[in-house]
Amino acid sequence: GAVVSQHPSRVICKSGTSVKIECRSLDFQATTMFWYRQFPKKSLMLMATSNEGSKATYEQGVEKDKFLINHASLTLSTLTVTSAHPEDSSFYICSARDLSVSGNTIYFGEGSWLTVV
Amino acid sequence: AQSVTQLGSHVSVSEGALVLLRCNYSSSVPPYLFWYVQYPNQGLQLLLKYTTGATLVKGINGFEAEFKKSETSFHLTKPSAHMSDAAEYFCAVSEISNDMRFGAGTRLTVKP
Numbered sequence: 001g002a003v004v005s006q007h008p009s010r011v012i013c014k015s016g017t018s019v020k021i022e023c024r025s026l027d028f029q030a031t032t033m034f035w036y037r038q039f040p041k042k043s044l045m046l047m048a049t050s051n052e053g054s055k056a057t058y059e060q061g062v063e064k065d066k067f068l069i070n071h072a073s074l075t076l077s078t079l080t081v082t083s084a085h086p087e088d089s090s091f092y093i094c095s096a097r098d099l100s101v102s103g104n105t106i107y108f109g110e111g112s113w114l115t116v117v
Numbered sequence: 118a119q120s121v122t123q124l125g126s127h128v129s130v131s132e133g134a135l136v137l138l139r140c141n142y143s144s145s146v147p148p149y150l151f152w153y154v155q156y157p158n159q160g161l162q163l164l165l166k167y168t169t170g171a172t173l174v175k176g177i178n179g180f181e182a183e184f185k186k187s188e189t190s191f192h193l194t195k196p197s198a199h200m201s202d203a204a205e206y207f208c209a210v211s212e213i214s215n216d217m218r219f220g221a222g223t224r225l226t227v228k229p
Contacts, residue, residue, distance in 0.1 A: 034216050041209060043221045065220075078212055093160060095217065108153075111160040 003027050004096050006116040008110030013084055013116055020080045021112045023094035029074035030096035034106075035067075050077040084116040119144040119210045123220035123228070124145065131228045136180075138223045140208035150191040151209040152182055161207070169190065171201040178202070203227045 003046040005024045023033055031052045045048045048069050050055040066088075068080040077096075081088050093111040103107035124139040142148055165176025168195040172184040182193045191208060205224050211217040 036219075044219045046216055046218065049216055096217045106151075107213065108163075113158075 003098075004094065004107040004109040006094055006112050008112060009097070009110060009117070010113045013114070015085055015116055016083055018080055018082045019084060019114060020078055021092055021094075023077045023079070023096070025075045025096045025098070025107070028096075028098045028100055029096065030077075031074060033071060033077040033094055033096045034068060035077070035079050036093045036095070038093065038111075044093065047079075054079075076111050081090065084114075086116045089114055091117045119148060119212050119218050120206050121210050121220035123146045123208050123223050124196050125223055126221060127224045127226065129226040129228060133197050134199055136192040136198045136202065136225065137179075138206050138208075138225065140191045140193065140220060142150055142191060142208070142210045142213055144210055148183060149211045150182075151211070152176065152180070152193050153207045153209060153219075154190075155205045155207065155222075157204075161183075164193070164206075196224075198215050198227045200227050200229065206221070 003026050006028055006117045007022045011019055033050040033086040037047050038044045046059050046061045050069045052071045058064045066082055070105050090101040091111050091113055095106050095108045098105045120143045122141045130136055131138050150167040153161040155161050159189045164180050167174045167175045167184045180195045182191050184191050203226055205222050206229040207222050209217045
């Protein structure tokens with residue numbers, strides 16, 4: 001079964017509103033989670049690294065004030081898209097590293113489809 | 118930082134033919150390498166991964182990949198393609214303390 005859960009799987013919001021996506025590790029504690037974005041027919045692009053109890057590390061070109069990341073506990077990271085615009089419509093997917101398993105095991109969530117209308 | 122290059126954005130094979138998807142990586146330390154498959158409108162599914170040990174890695178659905186350090190490659194193969202193999206395939210590299218970086222993806226089409 002899934003070990004990383006994302007919610008919601010699909011969301012439609014109006015332009016100008018904010019939407020929050022949750023990423024939960026179900027069977028392990030994740031001090032580090034990663035947020036990716038995928039444009040249609042494109043690869044996954046790392047947006048930011050979410051660190052429990054500290055500020056996220058954003059990749060170059062990603063607006064930190066627009067894509068707010070909070071990692072308040074060892075099992076939950078949230079991505080909030082603020083003042084959403086149609087160009088923010090995309091597939092967002094998170095992953096979490098399970099350090100208790102050897103071999104750098106990374107689990108991905110099921111992804112969240114965001115449509116901004 | 119680590120990076121991945123996938124050669125060929127689109128590969129087309131006939132059903133029953135060999136599947137070969139190419140991946141080359143760049144890493145400053147011994148890497149961990151992954152292949153993921155993505156079906157339309159779905160998330161990622163791990164096919165296989167290389168961490169340490171045996172360089173020939175077997176995954177799900179009959180896929181395998183071989184880590185070749187001298188060639189910095191991690192090509193994905195399957196002896197006989199099925200129609201159900203049609204999907205997008207992503208190669209990824211990770212260094213133990215870093216995030217995962219993905220290649221641009223290769224779309225596999227399987228012709229009857």
